[in-house]
Amino acid sequence: xxxxxxxxxxxxxxxxxxxxxxxxxxxxxxxxxxxxxxxxxxxxxxxxxxxxxxxxxxxxxxxxxxxxxxxxxxxxxxxxxxxxxxxxxxxxxxxxxxxxxxxxxxxxxxxxxxxxxxxxxxxxxxxxxxxxxxxxxxxxxxxxxxxxxxxxxxxxxxxxxxxxxxxxxxxxxxxxxxxxxxxxxxxxxxxxxxxxxxxxxxxxxxxxxxxxxxxxxxxxxxxxxxxxxxxxxxxxxxxxxxxxxxxxxxxxxxxxxxxxxxxxxxxxxxxxxxxxxxxxxxxxxxxxxxxxxxxxxxxxxxxxxxxxxxxxxxxxxxxxxxxxxxxxxxxxxxxxxxxxxxxxxxxxx
Amino acid sequence: xxxxxxxxxxxxxxxxxxxxxxxxxxxxxxxxxxxxxxxxxxxxxxxxxxxxxxxxxxxxxxxxxxxxxxxxxxxxxxxxxxxxxxxxxxxxxxxxxxxxxxxxxxxxxxxxxxxxxxxxxxxxxxxxxxxxxxxxxxxxxxxxxxxxxxxxxxxxxxxxxxxxxxxxxxxxxxxxxxxxxxxxxxxxxxxxxxxxxxxxxxxxxxxxxxxxxxxxxxxxxxxxxxxxxxxxxxxxxxxxxxxxxxxxxxxxxxxxxxxxxxxxxxxxxxxxxxxxxxxxxxxxxxxxxxxxxxxxxxxxxxxxxxxxxxxxxxxxxxxxxxxxxxxxxxxxxxxxxxxxxxxxxxxxxxxxxxxxxxxxxxxxxxxxxxxxxxxxxxxxxxxxxxxxxxxxxxxxxxxxxxxxxxxxxxxxxxxxxxxxxxxxxxxxxxxxxxxxxxxxxxxxxxxxxxxxxxxxxxxxxxxxxxxxxxxxxxxxxxxxxxxxxxxxxxxxxxxxxxxxxxxxxxxxxxxxxxxxxxxxxxxxxxxxxxxxxxxxxxxxxxxxxxxxxxxxxxxxxxxxxxxxxxxxxxxxxxxxxxxxxxxxxxxxxxxxxxxxxxxxxxxxx
Numbered sequence: 027x028x029x030x031x032x033x034x035x036x037x038x039x040x041x042x043x044x045x046x047x048x049x050x051x052x053x054x055x056x057x058x059x060x061x062x063x064x065x066x067x068x069x070x071x072x073x074x075x076x077x078x079x080x081x082x083x084x085x086x087x088x089x090x091x092x093x094x095x096x097x098x099x100x101x102x103x104x105x106x107x108x109x110x111x112x113x114x115x116x117x118x119x120x121x122x123x124x125x126x127x128x129x130x131x132x133x134x135x136x137x138x139x140x141x142x143x144x145x146x147x148x149x150x151x152x153x154x155x156x157x158x159x160x161x162x163x164x165x166x167x168x169x170x171x172x173x174x175x176x177x178x179x180x181x182x183x184x185x186x187x188x189x190x191x192x193x194x195x196x197x198x199x200x201x202x203x204x205x206x207x208x209x210x211x212x213x214x215x216x217x218x219x220x221x222x223x224x225x226x227x228x229x230x231x232x233x234x235x236x237x238x239x240x241x242x243x244x245x246x247x248x249x250x251x252x253x254x255x256x257x258x259x260x261x262x263x264x265x266x267x268x269x270x271x272x273x274x275x276x277x278x279x280x281x282x283x284x285x286x287x288x289x290x291x292x293x294x295x296x297x298x299x300x301x302x303x304x305x306x307x308x309x310x311x312x313x314x315x316x317x318x319x320x321x322x323x324x325x326x327x328x329x330x331x332x333x334x335x336x337x338x339x340x341x342x343x344x345x346x347x348x349x350x351x352x353x354x355x356x357x358x359x360x361x362x363x364x365x366x367x368x369x370x371x372x373x374x375x
Numbered sequence: 376x377x378x379x380x381x382x383x384x385x386x387x388x389x390x391x392x393x394x395x396x397x398x399x400x401x402x403x404x405x406x407x408x409x410x411x412x413x414x415x416x417x418x419x420x421x422x423x424x425x426x427x428x429x430x431x432x433x434x435x436x437x438x439x440x441x442x443x444x445x446x447x448x449x450x451x452x453x454x455x456x457x458x459x460x461x462x463x464x465x466x467x468x469x470x471x472x473x474x475x476x477x478x479x480x481x482x483x484x485x486x487x488x489x490x491x492x493x494x495x496x497x498x499x500x501x502x503x504x505x506x507x508x509x510x511x512x513x514x515x516x517x518x519x520x521x522x523x524x525x526x527x528x529x530x531x532x533x534x535x536x537x538x539x540x541x542x543x544x545x546x547x548x549x550x551x552x553x554x555x556x557x558x559x560x561x562x563x564x565x566x567x568x569x570x571x572x573x574x575x576x577x578x579x580x581x582x583x584x585x586x587x588x589x590x591x592x593x594x595x596x597x598x599x600x601x602x603x604x605x606x607x608x609x610x611x612x613x614x615x616x617x618x619x620x621x622x623x624x625x626x627x628x629x630x631x632x633x634x635x636x637x638x639x640x641x642x643x644x645x646x647x648x649x650x651x652x653x654x655x656x657x658x659x660x661x662x663x664x665x666x667x668x669x670x671x672x673x674x675x676x677x678x679x680x681x682x683x684x685x686x687x688x689x690x691x692x693x694x695x696x697x698x699x700x701x702x703x704x705x706x707x708x709x710x711x712x713x714x715x716x717x718x719x720x721x722x723x724x725x726x727x728x729x730x731x732x733x734x735x736x737x738x739x740x741x742x743x744x745x746x747x748x749x750x751x752x753x754x755x756x757x758x759x760x761x762x763x764x765x766x767x768x769x770x771x772x773x774x775x776x777x778x779x780x781x782x783x784x785x786x787x788x789x790x791x792x793x794x795x796x797x798x799x800x801x802x803x804x805x806x807x808x809x810x811x812x813x814x815x816x817x818x819x820x821x822x823x824x825x826x827x828x829x830x831x832x833x834x835x836x837x838x839x840x841x842x843x844x845x846x847x848x849x850x851x852x853x854x855x856x857x858x859x860x861x862x863x864x865x866x867x868x869x870x871x872x873x874x875x876x877x878x879x880x881x882x883x884x885x886x887x888x889x890x891x892x893x894x895x896x897x898x899x900x901x902x903x904x905x906x907x908x909x910x911x912x913x914x915x916x917x918x919x920x921x922x923x924x925x926x927x928x929x930x931x932x933x934x935x936x937x938x939x940x941x942x943x944x945x946x947x948x949x950x951x952x953x954x955x956x957x958x959x960x961x962x963x964x965x966x967x968x969x970x971x972x973x974x975x976x977x978x979x980x
Contacts, residue, residue: 083821084815085815087814099823100823104821105821106814107812107813107814107816107821107822107824108824109658109823110824110825110826111651111825111826112678112826115647115651115677115678118643118648118651118652118655119654119655121606121651121652122651122652122654122656122663123658124655125641125656126604126655126657126659126663127660127814130815147648148647148648148651150644151643151648345639346634347636347639348635348637349635352603352604352639352661353603353660355603357601357780360598360601360603360637361601362599362627363776364773364775364776367595367772368771370595370626374585374586374587375407
């Protein structure tokens, strides 16, 4: 019911962020998704993350493709520009937007069909360019809007509600992103907002392509007994490899020195990773791949910040584009003028 | 008297070689030599979709009258490729000449009673003078340049000047190249009565002109238009457009000290992506463009529909080649007229501009960005291989420094501050063009854009009347577009006539030559060349005021005629199609023949 406006009530004593805004400034239209849909929890986490980071809402840009997940960009940040585009093409449109204006915070919301089937090519190539964006997959293993067909992330042997068996192996976005060279790769679960919010915040601060694959059960078509994407299955099989710790105080108080890994971001700030497994190293791509695969073989869903390299150039860095957004350049600085035109034509005589 | 007699400054030389042998620079040198002698020229490259070893031809038309189309005949063939001898001999006009390499025995195929065959031992002379195998191949090209210079009287000083410029960076190579040129030149002087009747003499008709191809000129136009984002996927024959933009930007838009670029070129993974990148950049407020050809347009159609319906500016250059499917990538056609005009599913139609020569490529590139931003819609510059990749003589490109881009109705932060509420798709001004805001603007301008059904306030809708309201307003915008696109070129015949030729793009040169030939025969015909779509009022008036209209175009299905039927009130019976779709550029003979036939039929009736 996007036309139904949320009541704009100013509660007294509500927390404000560094900009003096309350979380309400980061909300969007009412969701039209099914009651209990995992995607709505992700929407709430988005709202919270942008609020906590204190990003001015008008400096954020939301882009999405087609599907239930892609609808959600209307449900947060109503004071930001948004573009609900066409199926599987969100990465290219975001590439263009970022090419034109490098200064804005781009968040792309996609689904497993939008990313791993129709949009697999664009997904891979946005990674290759190390496009500076946060890319969130709301992954539920089915096509919801067309009523429950398997998507490319459905596990081998999974059953639909009607009992149909999936005979194709899944495409795992995490392993795909690791292989394609993504510079920030995380997985989370829509049922755990406390886990998801810090990841979204770190992803937004990351310079380059930040992927968060969020397992987000579809209550209408993929939450049954035989599903490997249900709430029940997820709760039983989640395995956290490396979590983000937000509060520095907590680090010293609760964790052993060795299990906390500080990672310096490009802006000089440091994020802290709590490693559940002391052997895990989220800066080692090959080991991350191996770790994810071994746990997958056991039927586990590995979550957390699985890989990070914040030192790489993004698309603009690789291009050597001027620092200020191209959209801010005056025409006078772009047009060489009549004299230059006359002189450059000498070679055509 | 043979056809080649009395052809001072008016003949065609065609050079047959194998590609990958370095003949392109030799042929370019010849073209420029004529140009520098003040004689108008046309250069056409007929090349294979291949890198090395396949037959390729370069045709130079020397035309004292300054015609711009190919002539359709060959007067002097330089047959350097034994593989195509049979075909090359056949193509020479009666009374013409054929030059072959007489190093090897003359083949039986190389004879025809009505032409003069000249054998020159080019390879032998070159092999006697140069040791290195690759150098020999290159020098043989220079040797035929020298031979031709002697045969048709090209000034050697002009050639020397060009060689010095060509090798300005490697002056050591100048003597060797001149030596090779002289080998050919001297052999002809010593063995043949030269120059031939087919020859050149200095004129003064190229001053204030340049020789340039349309893709280079269009790439330069994008720089001057202030375009900052180029997205593309390599495809013949459009590639050289983005290459040109890139090389101009490297010189003109790169900070000399820091190396920082005031532009970005993104090579997409396919044309879907390139279109998406262009659209995304246009949405965010950059002047963005993509370059492609027919197969790319097929893929881009999806994004073009999104841009049309969500009203985002983008510029697409379609350098048409022969379709359908892969077709003949290195041959020319106007087969994309309709797909560009109506690309994508649902009710969509798009603004198109049709350049007829490289100068118009430059001007229309700039115009396309203005129209795209003014109208908030995709704009196609529908060029073709003939215009895009061949060398045309055009008046110097000029620039008005007072030009400022038309960014259209974009609300500034100050303007947003003043208004109560921003609605994306309201027709405030009655011209069908709404106001837009850019991402990052004042929070009041925040807007959720979508390809899904939306109402005039920009909200999602599935209500029939709200949906239809927006679709109808887009038609109002379409009518506004018809007043903004460039007006057609119209030429009235000297004497009153109710017959007309109506054409588009690169048919222009052939049509104008046909008009001149027909006038010589006492047949006067009016002329209109469409420069933009939607058709402006002048096109409708021309159709209404002529009893018979010959619609000249380069495709099988008479696509322009179909668009005229679809968009104007013209009666079908009024229009006669004159079509050329074999992949070669249109020549005037096809048009003259069609009109003469019609005249004869009318006389017989």
